[in-house]
């Protein structure tokens with residue numbers, strides 16, 4: 001995998017390639033979402049279960065570092081949606097700018 005290809009990979013793909021012991025390998029659709037459109041309440045329930053799986057994942061810390069760097073556009077990574085990760089990365093970048 002070339003690093004810059006990461007944004008087109010699913011959570012399951014990256015976990016399989018990089019994160020030994022990743023719990024999302026057992027049910028990738030839980031983290032990536034189904035191939036069909038989900039109802040909002042269905043999506044929210046799926047994301048909540050994915051967050052619970054992440055909370056007990058042995059690769060949580062490495063996954064979070066990876067996700068903050070790769071900036072995925074979908075999926076649940078280290079207990080965060082892609083939108084939440086973008087906000088975290090922006091906040092981190094902003095706080096680093098304040099220190100410099």
Ligand code: SF4
Pocket residue numbers: 011015019022023024025031053054055057058059060063064076077078079
């Ligand atoms: S923290 Fe979550 S998304 Fe990351 S590898 Fe573990 S189960 Fe998968």
